[in-house]
Amino acid sequence: MNSMKKYLFKTANILGFMVGYALNAVILLVCAYAVYYAATNAFSAGEEFTRNSDAEKEFAEVTVEIENETSLADMAQILEEKGLVYNAYIYQFENFLKGYRDPYNAGTYTLNTQMDTTEINSTLREVIVPSTDRKITIQEGRSVKEIAAYLESEGIVKAEDFIQTCEHGDFKYDFLRDVPYRTNRLEGYLFPDTYFVSEHATSSEIIDKMLYRFQQMYDAESATRAMELGLSMDETIIIASIIEKEIKREEERALASSVIFNRLNTDMKLQMCSTILYVLEKRKERLLDEDLEIESPYNTYKNAGLPIGPIGNPGKACIDAALNPQETDYLYFVVKNEETGEHVFTADYNEFTDAKVLYNQKY
Numbered sequence: 328m329n330s331m332k333k334y335l336f337k338t339a340n341i342l343g344f345m346v347g348y349a350l351n352a353v354i355l356l357v358c359a360y361a362v363y364y365a366a367t368n369a370f371s372a373g374e375e376f377t378r379n380s381d382a383e384k385e386f387a388e389v390t391v392e393i394e395n396e397t398s399l400a401d402m403a404q405i406l407e408e409k410g411l412v413y414n415a416y417i418y419q420f421e422n423f424l425k426g427y428r429d430p431y432n433a434g435t436y437t438l439n440t441q442m443d444t445t446e447i448n449s450t451l452r453e454v455i456v457p458s459t460d461r462k463i464t465i466q467e468g469r470s471v472k473e474i475a476a477y478l479e480s481e482g483i484v485k486a487e488d489f490i491q492t493c494e495h496g497d498f499k500y501d502f503l504r505d506v507p508y509r510t511n512r513l514e515g516y517l518f519p520d521t522y523f524v525s526e527h528a529t530s531s532e533i534i535d536k537m538l539y540r541f542q543q544m545y546d547a548e549s550a551t552r553a554m555e556l557g558l559s560m561d562e563t564i565i566i567a568s569i570i571e572k573e574i575k576r577e578e579e580r581a582l583a584s585s586v587i588f589n590r591l592n593t594d595m596k597l598q599m600c601s602t603i604l605y606v607l608e609k610r611k612e613r614l615l616d617e618d619l620e621i622e623s624p625y626n627t628y629k630n631a632g633l634p635i636g637p638i639g640n641p642g643k644a645c646i647d648a649a650l651n652p653q654e655t656d657y658l659y660f661v662v663k664n665e666e667t668g669e670h671v672f673t674a675d676y677n678e679f680t681d682a683k684v685l686y687n688q689k690y
Contacts, residue, residue: 386544386643387440393451395433399423402431402451411438411447418444441543449523461526465519465537467642468571471511472608474640484530492530493517500538502545505560507636515564515637516541544643552650561636567649568637572601575668580648582672585655595658597627597634605638661688 389409393402399422403415412418421444436450461483465474471493475486493513506512517534518541524533545560553563566587574583590597600614606623619628624635641649659679660670663686671682682688 386647389438389440391436391438391451393431393433393436396430397433398430399427406447410440411442412444422448450521460523461528462521462523463533464521465517465640467519467645468568468639469519470605470639471514471517474517478530478533483524483528484533489530489533492534496531496534498531498535498538500542502542502560503538507561509636511636513538515561515568515640517640518544519640519642545646549646549650556650558649562633563646563649564641565633565637567641567645568639569597569599569601569634570648571641571645572604572639573599574645574670576670577644579660579668579670579672580645581651581653582655582657583660583670584648584652586657586660586672588652589656589658591632593658594631596629596631599627602627602634602638605634661686 389411391405391409391411393405397405399419400415403412403418403422406412406418407415427448431451438447438450442450461481463478463481463483465477469477471490472486475484475489475493478484478489479486494510498513503516506516513534517537520537520540522533522536522540524536545564549563550560553560556563558566566584569587570580570583574580587597589595602625603614603618603621604611606621606625607618611618619626622629624630625638627634655672656674657672658674659676660672661679661682663669663671663682671678671686673679673682
């Protein structure tokens with residue numbers, strides 16, 4: 328009888344230990360999940376907060392110099408001081424959760440104030456981009472056909488497939504509803520930037536990245552400013568695309584913008600050579616008289632007002648110039664120096680014709 332009691336007592340102790348152990352394990356798992364859930368939600372909230380904060384920043388490019396073996400903590404502090412991240416600790420936390428803890432490589436990097444954490448890391452930590460990913464750089468002003476040719480030359484997608492996807496692909500962006508139906512429907516909206524795409528990226532995936540970037544750059548402030556000027560989004564991008572093609576020097580963009588607005592406001596034809604070259608689809612050092620007679624809704628020598636659509640894909644600086652023309656009475660500009668792109672601007676027709684003769688410019 329005593330042995331039976333001892334056996335039962337021992338069994339009860341073992342069962343109690345096992346139950347207690349199991350209960351502790353369950354509590355531990357629940358606590359671990361709670362910590363994980365709280366951390367991931369905090370991360371998501373922080374990431375969303377940071378993204379919204381980035382979207383509200385005024386666009387500016389910032390150069391960052393990194394010394395070899397710069398730590399995550401030091402890098403976070405540098406980025407906060409330069410206004411590239413809202414909070415250094417949030418940046419560290421996001422990197423920690425994503426597993427980015429190694430030191431940074433030395434180098435000079437160009438970032439901008441509207442990049443989110445992922446985009447900053449894509450630039451600063453190129454080593455973390457999967458080896459199968461490709462880096463592509465779309466230059467400002469390139470047309471859809473030029474982008475397509477570039478992507479084919481890089482062995483990423485076929486040019487014709489890219490062009491056809493631009494024409495017929497289904498992209499779910501609200502701003503595209505404001506783009507009139509026309510051939511080359513996405514011209515002007517493939518935002519020029521540096522992108523990372525997978526080795527097997529489709530034309531649709533690449534286009535989607537560019538449209539998403541445009542949506543980030545043409546924000547509510549841009550839309551409001553366009554309305555103040557009496558412009559639609561499409562008209563703004565058309566003007567920006569002309570400025571991008573006509574002007575090389577940063578300080579001349581707002582001046583060229585004023586010429587476009589002044590001509591539109593006085594019912595003068597724009598007479599921009601860049602619109603003819605867009606139709607011709609080739610580079611020419613000098614246009615011929617017969618080129619100016621080409622029948623096209625893009626021909627601003629024959630047709631009044633803006634061309635039917637953008638003549639390339641403008642960058643942020645030219646979009647800003649389109650939205651912020653300098654106040655002048657200029658109606659003309661002539662290339663003064665082909666190498667530097669410097670122009671002479673004037674409101675006087677005689678000064679304009681004299682400048683054409685002086686600088687050997689026909690149009």
